[in-house]
Amino acid sequence: MAAPQAKLDALAARIAGLSFPVAGWLGAARADALDRLAAMGLPGKRDEYWRYTDPAALTGAVPLAAALFDESDEAVAFSGIDRVKLVFVNGVFDTAQSDDPALAGVEIEHLADAGAADIHWAREVYGVLETRGQTPVQRPLATLATAFATGGLLIRATGKAAKPVSLIYLQGSDTSDVILHHCIKVESGAELTLLENGNAAARLTMVMEVEVAAGGRFHHIRAQGRAHQRHAATHVFARLGAKALFKSFTVTANGALTRNDAVIELVGDDAVAHVAGAAVGDGAFHHDDTVFVTHQGLRCESRQVFKKVLKNGATGVFQGKILVKKGAQKTDGYQISQALLLDDDSQFLAKPELEIYADDVKCSHGSTSGAIDDTALFYLRSRGVPEKAAQSLLVLAFLAEAMAEIDDADIAEDIRARLESWLARHEH
Amino acid sequence: MLEIKNLHVKLEEEDKIILKGVNLSIGAGQVHAIMGPNGSGKSTLSYVLAGREGYAVTEGSALLEGTELLEMEPEERAAVGLFLAFQYPVEIPGVGNMTFLRTAVNAQRKARGEDEMSAGDFLKVVRAKAKALQIDAEMMKRPVNVGFSGGEKKRNEILQMAMLEPKMCVLDETDSGLDVDAMKLVADGVNALRGAGRSFLVITHYQRLLDHIAPDVVHIMADGRIVKSGGPELALEVENNGYAGILAEVE
Numbered sequence: 001m002a003a004p005q006a007k008l009d010a011l012a013a014r015i016a017g018l019s020f021p022v023a024g025w026l027g028a029a030r031a032d033a034l035d036r037l038a039a040m041g042l043p044g045k046r047d048e049y050w051r052y053t054d055p056a057a058l059t060g061a062v063p064l065a066a067a068l069f070d071e072s073d074e075a076v077a078f079s080g081i082d083r084v085k086l087v088f089v090n091g092v093f094d095t096a097q098s099d100d101p102a103l104a105g106v107e108i109e110h111l112a113d114a115g116a117a118d119i120h121w122a123r124e125v126y127g128v129l130e131t132r133g134q135t136p137v138q139r140p141l142a143t144l145a146t147a148f149a150t151g152g153l154l155i156r157a158t159g160k161a162a163k164p165v166s167l168i169y170l171q172g173s174d175t176s177d178v179i180l181h182h183c184i185k186v187e188s189g190a191e192l193t194l195l196e197n198g199n200a201a202a203r204l205t206m207v208m209e210v211e212v213a214a215g216g217r218f219h220h221i222r223a224q225g226r227a228h229q230r231h232a233a234t235h236v237f238a239r240l241g242a243k244a245l246f247k248s249f250t251v252t253a254n255g256a257l258t259r260n261d262a263v264i265e266l267v268g269d270d271a272v273a274h275v276a277g278a279a280v281g282d283g284a285f286h287h288d289d290t291v292f293v294t295h296q297g298l299r300c301e302s303r304q305v306f307k308k309v310l311k312n313g314a315t316g317v318f319q320g321k322i323l324v325k326k327g328a329q330k331t332d333g334y335q336i337s338q339a340l341l342l343d344d345d346s347q348f349l350a351k352p353e354l355e356i357y358a359d360d361v362k363c364s365h366g367s368t369s370g371a372i373d374d375t376a377l378f379y380l381r382s383r384g385v386p387e388k389a390a391q392s393l394l395v396l397a398f399l400a401e402a403m404a405e406i407d408d409a410d411i412a413e414d415i416r417a418r419l420e421s422w423l424a425r426h427e428h
Numbered sequence: 429m430l431e432i433k434n435l436h437v438k439l440e441e442e443d444k445i446i447l448k449g450v451n452l453s454i455g456a457g458q459v460h461a462i463m464g465p466n467g468s469g470k471s472t473l474s475y476v477l478a479g480r481e482g483y484a485v486t487e488g489s490a491l492l493e494g495t496e497l498l499e500m501e502p503e504e505r506a507a508v509g510l511f512l513a514f515q516y517p518v519e520i521p522g523v524g525n526m527t528f529l530r531t532a533v534n535a536q537r538k539a540r541g542e543d544e545m546s547a548g549d550f551l552k553v554v555r556a557k558a559k560a561l562q563i564d565a566e567m568m569k570r571p572v573n574v575g576f577s578g579g580e581k582k583r584n585e586i587l588q589m590a591m592l593e594p595k596m597c598v599l600d601e602t603d604s605g606l607d608v609d610a611m612k613l614v615a616d617g618v619n620a621l622r623g624a625g626r627s628f629l630v631i632t633h634y635q636r637l638l639d640h641i642a643p644d645v646v647h648i649m650a651d652g653r654i655v656k657s658g659g660p661e662l663a664l665e666v667e668n669n670g671y672a673g674i675l676a677e678v679e
Contacts, residue, residue, distance in 0.1 A: 382514075
């Protein structure tokens with residue numbers, strides 16, 4: 001079915017002036033993406049999965065300006081963590097600011113360098129997982145990133161990485177419009193921790209495809225930029241082999257519009273996938289977590305834990321689905337999405353979905369929105385804890401279940417401190 | 429220590445008057461008990477003293493060592509030495525019991541202009557006090573009161589009281605939901621805290637608790653007023669004759 005003309009017109013305007021190199025396997029993958037994109041057009045607000053989030057700012061021909069944000073009031077995310085730093089400025093890799101990418105157990109290449117090779121592992125990943133993730137729900141912005149990414153890394157873990165790989169996205173101008181596409185492969189038995197942080201751009205469109213082979217372990221912790229006016233559409237596509245582990249956690253403080261898609265396939269048996277997020281917003285803040293987990297293997301476990309703290313008219317969205325395919329017996333699926341609304345102006349819109357075709361599975365989902373518990377607040381105050389501190393304690397307690405999804409204690413503490421300082425700045 | 433004068437309280441949201449002129453004077457080091465039938469205003473009195481929202485004081489005062497409590501925020505009342513042991517201790521998922529206690533202790537110290545307690549000192553003190561109340565390390569790690577039995581919750585209240593070292597302790601039906609052994613444990617915890625500089629107001633339905641925590645003065649509360657005061661024998665009279673007999677006698 002052809003896409004409506006309006007969506008195709010939007011696409012034409014969006015990609016006018018964009019181009020990509022056609023050489024090699026990468027050129028072919030990009031050309032394929034462009035064909036697919038031409039059939040879909042860009043998302044519109046009438047699309048089922050854009051009902052709660054207007055995609056206009058993400059699909060417009062030019063980005064809305066976003067003022068550069070001074071983050072010097074607190075330590076930059078992960079600054080206390082020993083890691084290999086790889087820095088992008090306006091989506092362009094910055095060698096001078098980056099560490100030497102040599103790291104035992106890990107190979108790191110640039111998309112542009114590897115794309116012309118005849119044979120490359122990323123051929124089996126780049127655009128491949130993204131394409132799989134288009135069914136049953138179309139995600140044209142991901143396809144856009146596959147076709148037109150101006151930068152990206154190909155990261156392959158062949159052993160246990162000696163330290164985390166840390167991708168830092170700096171925003172260099174208030175009108176920057178950045179498209180990134182990374183591919184990660186964690187080989188059998190290997191282990192990698194990937195960190196991401198920064199504002200990246202006035203508008204960021206990005207994809208990360210993650211293939212975790214049998215017995216591989218992948219940890220992803222992301223701190224999205226604190227710039228109030230930034231817009232971002234991110235996608236994580238993951239495919240897991242037998243006994244593979246995938247854990248992704250995102251903290252989002254501020255941002256005019258953030259749409260984080262996570263599309264995860266548990267293909268092998270006994271695989272484990274956890275995806276979690278803690279989002280805090282005050283005022284002009286719209287945050288959308290859209291998650292699709294597909295169970296195909298036997299005895300796989302998935303968890304979705306999303307918590308949002310909203311005030312002064314902030315909006316939170318959660319669209320989460322667990323699909324259990326026929327034969328995916330002994331599946332253990334869990335999904336929780338909760339919002340703490342600190343005033344009457346904020347709202348939380350949730351669409352939890354379960355679709356199950358196997359008969360011996362355990363799946364649960366829950367979604368709530370509520371206010372701070374007055375009784376608990378009084379209890380804390382009656383013990384001498386000042387009101388604001390008591391409130392922060394209760395907000396952090398609310399976020400605790402999501403925070404518990406971060407395995408590394410130092411990284412978890414870094415994130416917790418960021419949330420705490422955000423709460424301190426937004427007490428009133 | 430605590431001087432309550434002509435205290436009148438109504439519900440904030442409706443025109444229901446609950447306390448109709450309570451007068452109470454508790455000397456330093458004394459233990460007073462308030463007994464009374466359901467709905468007499470005993471728990472309201474404890475909440476009003478602690479500063480819970482939803483009540484409007486229309487008249488009267490409550491002075492703690494000469495300082496007016498009723499105009500303070502709940503946390504300020506705690507810092508000047510008031511402590512309320514809740515009838516229904518609140519469960520707070522996500523906040524560790526130990527974190528909660530340390531936050532409270534240090535917040536009060538800060539409010540009084542004292543140095544915060546070091547993590548090491550705090551641990552030492554809390555372990556000793558928890559042990560006396562048979563609260564194990566596992567309970568200290570768990571979220572505040574989550575999954576605690578009725579007895580564990582009440583012991584946890586007493587542990588907080590022991591750590592915060594208040595001057596004026598109000599115990600709101602601390603005996604409710606406790607079996608005999610648990611009550612003894614809680615009473616021992618309270619008795620260990622008795623001393624010249626600390627006073628207690630024990631609110632209870634039953635004389636039972638007062639076997640373990642011997643009061644100096646017993647008050648009977650009915651319909652928002654203290655209608656009779658006396659020695660420990662008054663509690664026995666309640667036990668033997670019920671409230672009806674005493675109230676009839678007062679009228």
